[in-house]
Amino acid sequence: MKGNHLGEFEELVLLMVGVLFDNAYGVTVTEEIEKQTERAVSLSAVHTALYRLEEKGFIKSALGGATQERGGRRKRMYTITAAGKATLNEVRLMRNRLWDLIPHTSFNFGQS
Amino acid sequence: MKEKQHPPRWAEKLLHWYCPVMVLEEIEGDLLENFYRTAETAGFAQARRDYVYEVLRFCNPVTFRKARTYSFSTYPPLNHSAMLRNFFLTAFRNLSKNKTYAAINVLGLALGIACCVAIFVLVRFETSFDDYHSKAEQVYRVNLNQQNADGMQLNGYNFYPLGEAMRAEVSGLEAVTSMHHNWSFQFKVGEQLYEGEHAFFVDSAYFDVFDGQWLAGNPDNAFDQPNTVVVTDQFAEKYLGGVDKAMDTTFLFDNKLTLKVNGILEAPPYNTDMPYSMLISYPSLPAYVPESVDNWEWVGWGATFFVLDQGLNTEQIDQQLDKMIHKYLPEETAKNTSFHLMHLGNNHDKNGNYNSFTYDFPLPLMIILSVMAGMIAFIACINFINLATAQSLTRAREVGIRKTMGSSRFQLILQYMSEAFVITCIAVIAGLALAKIPMRIMNADARRDYLNFDFFQQPSILLFLIGIVLLITLLAGFYPAFVLSGFVPVKALKGKISTGKPKGLNLRRGLVITQFFGAQILILITVIVIQQLNDLKERPLGFDAEAIIFSYIPDTTTNIKAFKQQLAQNSNIQNVTLGWGGASLNAQGITFYGDAGEDFKTQGVVHYGDEQYVQFFERELLAGSNFSEDQNNPLDEVIVNQSLIKALGIEKPEEAIGNVFTMDGKEVLVRGVIQDFYTQALSSKIDPLVVQYDPSKFKAVAVQVAPQHFAETIQLMEGMWERYFPEYLYNYQFLDEALDRQYSFLNNMIGLLEPFAFLAIFIGCMGLYGLISFMAVQRTKEVGIRKVLGASISQIIVMFTKESLLLIVIAFVIAAPAGYYMGQIFLMELPERIDPTVSIFILTLMASLTIALLTIYYRSFRAAIANPADALRYE
Numbered sequence: 012m013k014g015n016h017l018g019e020f021e022e023l024v025l026l027m028v029g030v031l032f033d034n035a036y037g038v039t040v041t042e043e044i045e046k047q048t049e050r051a052v053s054l055s056a057v058h059t060a061l062y063r064l065e066e067k068g069f070i071k072s073a074l075g076g077a078t079q080e081r082g083g084r085r086k087r088m089y090t091i092t093a094a095g096k097a098t099l100n101e102v103r104l105m106r107n108r109l110w111d112l113i114p115h116t117s118f119n120f121g122q123s
Numbered sequence: 124m125k126e127k128q129h130p131p132r133w134a135e136k137l138l139h140w141y142c143p144v145m146v147l148e149e150i151e152g153d154l155l156e157n158f159y160r161t162a163e164t165a166g167f168a169q170a171r172r173d174y175v176y177e178v179l180r181f182c183n184p185v186t187f188r189k190a191r192t193y194s195f196s197t198y199p200p201l202n203h204s205a206m207l208r209n210f211f212l213t214a215f216r217n218l219s220k221n222k223t224y225a226a227i228n229v230l231g232l233a234l235g236i237a238c239c240v241a242i243f244v245l246v247r248f249e250t251s252f253d254d255y256h257s258k259a260e261q262v263y264r265v266n267l268n269q270q271n272a273d274g275m276q277l278n279g280y281n282f283y284p285l286g287e288a289m290r291a292e293v294s295g296l297e298a299v300t301s302m303h304h305n306w307s308f309q310f311k312v313g314e315q316l317y318e319g320e321h322a323f324f325v326d327s328a329y330f331d332v333f334d335g336q337w338l339a340g341n342p343d344n345a346f347d348q349p350n351t352v353v354v355t356d357q358f359a360e361k362y363l364g365g366v367d368k369a370m371d372t373t374f375l376f377d378n379k380l381t382l383k384v385n386g387i388l389e390a391p392p393y394n395t396d397m398p399y400s401m402l403i404s405y406p407s408l409p410a411y412v413p414e415s416v417d418n419w420e421w422v423g424w425g426a427t428f429f430v431l432d433q434g435l436n437t438e439q440i441d442q443q444l445d446k447m448i449h450k451y452l453p454e455e456t457a458k459n460t461s462f463h464l465m466h467l468g469n470n471h472d473k474n475g476n477y478n479s480f481t482y483d484f485p486l487p488l489m490i491i492l493s494v495m496a497g498m499i500a501f502i503a504c505i506n507f508i509n510l511a512t513a514q515s516l517t518r519a520r521e522v523g524i525r526k527t528m529g530s531s532r533f534q535l536i537l538q539y540m541s542e543a544f545v546i547t548c549i550a551v552i553a554g555l556a557l558a559k560i561p562m563r564i565m566n567a568d569a570r571r572d573y574l575n576f577d578f579f580q581q582p583s584i585l586l587f588l589i590g591i592v593l594l595i596t597l598l599a600g601f602y603p604a605f606v607l608s609g610f611v612p613v614k615a616l617k618g619k620i621s622t623g624k625p626k627g628l629n630l631r632r633g634l635v636i637t638q639f640f641g642a643q644i645l646i647l648i649t650v651i652v653i654q655q656l657n658d659l660k661e662r663p664l665g666f667d668a669e670a671i672i673f674s675y676i677p678d679t680t681t682n683i684k685a686f687k688q689q690l691a692q693n694s695n696i697q698n699v700t701l702g703w704g705g706a707s708l709n710a711q712g713i714t715f716y717g718d719a720g721e722d723f724k725t726q727g728v729v730h731y732g733d734e735q736y737v738q739f740f741e742r743e744l745l746a747g748s749n750f751s752e753d754q755n756n757p758l759d760e761v762i763v764n765q766s767l768i769k770a771l772g773i774e775k776p777e778e779a780i781g782n783v784f785t786m787d788g789k790e791v792l793v794r795g796v797i798q799d800f801y802t803q804a805l806s807s808k809i810d811p812l813v814v815q816y817d818p819s820k821f822k823a824v825a826v827q828v829a830p831q832h833f834a835e836t837i838q839l840m841e842g843m844w845e846r847y848f849p850e851y852l853y854n855y856q857f858l859d860e861a862l863d864r865q866y867s868f869l870n871n872m873i874g875l876l877e878p879f880a881f882l883a884i885f886i887g888c889m890g891l892y893g894l895i896s897f898m899a900v901q902r903t904k905e906v907g908i909r910k911v912l913g914a915s916i917s918q919i920i921v922m923f924t925k926e927s928l929l930l931i932v933i934a935f936v937i938a939a940p941a942g943y944y945m946g947q948i949f950l951m952e953l954p955e956r957i958d959p960t961v962s963i964f965i966l967t968l969m970a971s972l973t974i975a976l977l978t979i980y981y982r983s984f985r986a987a988i989a990n991p992a993d994a995l996r997y998e
Contacts (some may be wrong), residue, residue: 012703013662036149037149037153037157038153038156038157051690054153054154054157054177054180055180055181055183056180058150058181059183059185059186062186062188066189066192074148075151076158080155080156080159081151081152081153081155081715082151082152082155084149084151085148085449086149086152086153087149
């Protein structure tokens with residue numbers, strides 16, 4: 012696959028799977044993203060991202076319980092894998108490193 | 124406006140249609156959950172719009188890719204194997220519950236399959252002739268076409284020097300081989316005489332064209348010297364004391380050649396047109412057939428084969444051969460002669476009228492056989508369909524319950540198909556066992572063990588069986604599966620599928636008509652062919668063939684007169700004659716004659732006979748005189764028949780006496796005129812006939828004996844034979860049997876048609892029996908009520924039988940013209956066709972009605988005598 016590359020949306024979805032811990036599936040992830048970021052995402056986009064993440068080995072899935080509100084259909088529940096966590100961590104560290112590299116002055120916009 | 128509270132149906136359907144089943148559940152679940160969530164916040168209208176949008180968005184490659192990665196192991200599997208096991212279990216249970224039904228189906232299908240297998244093996248064998256040679260694709264035989272007054276004469280044999288000339292003058296050939304074929308011969312090992320079949324004289328190029336496995340000897344020079352022979356291991360084993368001892372032994376061939384064994388070959392496989400027992404070196408041929416040397420005018424039993432260079436086509440050879448015709452043949456014959464190149468693969472099954480060395484098996488005959496076998500199998504399939512649909516009522520409840528329990532229509536179809544599959548499989552096994560019987564018979568008929576039914580060696584047979592199982596399963600199971608699976612569960616459970624007019628009744632009627640249509644056509648054709656044969660056999664011969672024994676006599680003329688005189692002195696023997704071709708001793712010398720000095724006017728038959736000929740065959744001498752014993756110039760004076768003098772333009776027999784005409788380039792004088800009689804077995808044409816007194820051409824001696832003296836006469840003749848012709852094996856045949864053999868074509872046809880016709884009507888009747896059985900069960904109550912109300916047993920039997928009989932009559936009305944027409948096609952080859960009489964048709968109809976009646980009578984009788992109380996009680 013594309014290696015460890017993580018798109019922006021994928022990273023978001025991966026984070027949400029981690030956040031939701033044992034209740035992560037298509038709808039909850041969508042909901043959570045909408046709640047946390049206040050941006051509208053489509054269910055299918057989330058699904059696609061989830062499938063891609065699973066292909067890359069960052070999350071794993073199992074079929075879980077059915078509920079009445081989904082017409083008795085089972086959910087595919089996702090959990091984050093060790094590789095997923097490591098990648099998230101790496102991304103974060105890289106961000107931190109980059110943050111540290113920004114010269115202090117560049118934050119003083121408007122004040123020359 | 125009341126908003127719909129569920130997602131749009133069409134979008135759901137769309138999703139179901141495209142979405143792979145592996146991910147459908149989770150996607151649909153999420154979609155639905157999302158739908159209700161959206162509905163709460165934004166209303167149903169928005170939710171529906173979103174739903175559609177999402178459904179469309181889900182149709183992307185990632186979804187499909189994902190679905191493929193979920194295998195059964197990660198996705199909790201549907202338990203397919205358990206379901207299939209259940210299907211087979213139900214199938215077996217259902218079969219054992221309805222034993223009659225199962226037996227009729229299995230037996231019928233088994234018979235059909237046995238026919239198909241036997242015919243398939245036969246066709247496979249007959250089409251595989253000579254295809255085992257490594258160069259088979261490039262091998263051709265040079266056939267000969269000769270135009271004469273009667274039309275084109277086609278010949279598979281050719282001029283003897285042709286091979287040699289082709290080798291020298293025709294380019295583009297890899298190898299050319301000449302051979303001479305000797306069908307039957309006698310040979311002498313030590314002091315013991317034997318008879319043999321299929322000796323070939325071949326040159327050293329033989330093995331450049333054909334394949335063979337050498338066990339001993341040198342293939343390169345084995346055929347270079349005269350008087351040498353290469354025998355097969357079978358021959359060596361049987362006559363020469365084994366393969367080890369056979370080399371360098373000698374034996375006497377047909378009292379003419381002393382042959383020394385200088386090689387041993389593996390016996391050729393059965394599927395060859397050259398089933399040689401020995402290959403004699405070509406240089407030995409001049410001593411055996413002196414006429415063969417450099418003779419461009421006479422065609423005997425010599426054939427020419429060649430291997431075409433790769434990439435060439437036969438047209439290039441044709442042109443070169445045309446030049447050779449004009450170079451070697453006399454001018455007159457050259458313009459009437461052409462060569463025809465026939466591919467080796469066509470030699471056995473598509474050789475037209477070019478004769479092969481053994482027997483031909485024309486492709487159309489194979490097609491007819493295959494069609495008939497297919498027809499039998501089809502009739503058996505119809506039984507299956509009929510019985511299954513008739514049974515549908517009893518099984519409606521089962522369908523209802525299965526559907527209520529969540530079975531889909533597809534699964535039900537699968538179930539009934541697996542039932543058909545189980546029956547077909549059992550039938551195939553039974554059919555294989557049954558197929559042995561016809562194959563045994565066919566083996567015996569051909570007097571050679573050619574149908575080796577070893578289906579592990581023949582992958583094609585295995586493939587054929589698999590194919591036939593699938594085809595029959597589909598054919599037999601498809602319709603019942605659809606009908607049965609189509610029941611509405613509520614109605615089925617309530618028993619609402621009415622008994623009055625069960626679904627598929629018209630279809631069943633149609634199928635029964637089809638069955639009897641097929642069966643009656645076969646019967647009609649069979650009867651027509653039998654009548655034709657009888658008609659031909661009853662043609663007056665003019666003499667009593669039953670009382671005649673004949674023997675082929677040796678070529679030497681020395682002792683024949685004395686032998687004949689000795690025979691004539693015996694009191695049991697009423698008459699003796701020497702001759703050849705006489706009244707169908709099964710060989711006609713064909714020759715040309717015309718007016719004096721004019722060749723090729725017309726063609727006739729020459730018989731050779733002595734002074735007893737006319738009397739022996741009870742020919743009435745219309746004018747002139749018989750041959751006399753001390754005839755001076757016997758060759759010049761001939762006896763002719765009425766047709767011949769008519770051809771010469773003479774009206775009255777008396778006027779013909781003393782006339783001179785040309786025969787074979789020689790002038791002959793008419794000495795006597797006899798009455799016309801049939802000269803050929805399968806022809807209505809009476810050929811012009813010449814009887815010639817030519818002792819050198821006599822090939823048989825015929826004696827007339829009262830049947831009660833047959834045994835002692837044969838013994839007497841054998842004793843005398845040993846005295847007069849110690850070098851030759853004694854042989855004898857009964858003339859009536861020999862004459863019968865001339866009709867072997869028709870006899871074989873009847874032999875093939877009869878079993879097919881019998882099977883067709885048998886399977887049809889089995890189906891009829893099954894149908895009546897089901898009718899009887901279904902109408903038990905009706906019968907009970909009728910009886911209570913005073914119906915008699917015979918009335919009830921009539922009730923059951925009248926419909927079946929009506930169906931058979933309808934089938935007959937369709938079959939009669941079809942059978943008449945096909946019978947005519949069958950007999951097309953015969954010049955004198957009978958016109959099938961009305962009695963044939965009445966006979967066929969009566970026969971099929973009687974057979975059908977007998978079949979159904981028993982079952983309907985049982986239904987009729989049942990106690991009405993039993994039938995009505997359980998209500």
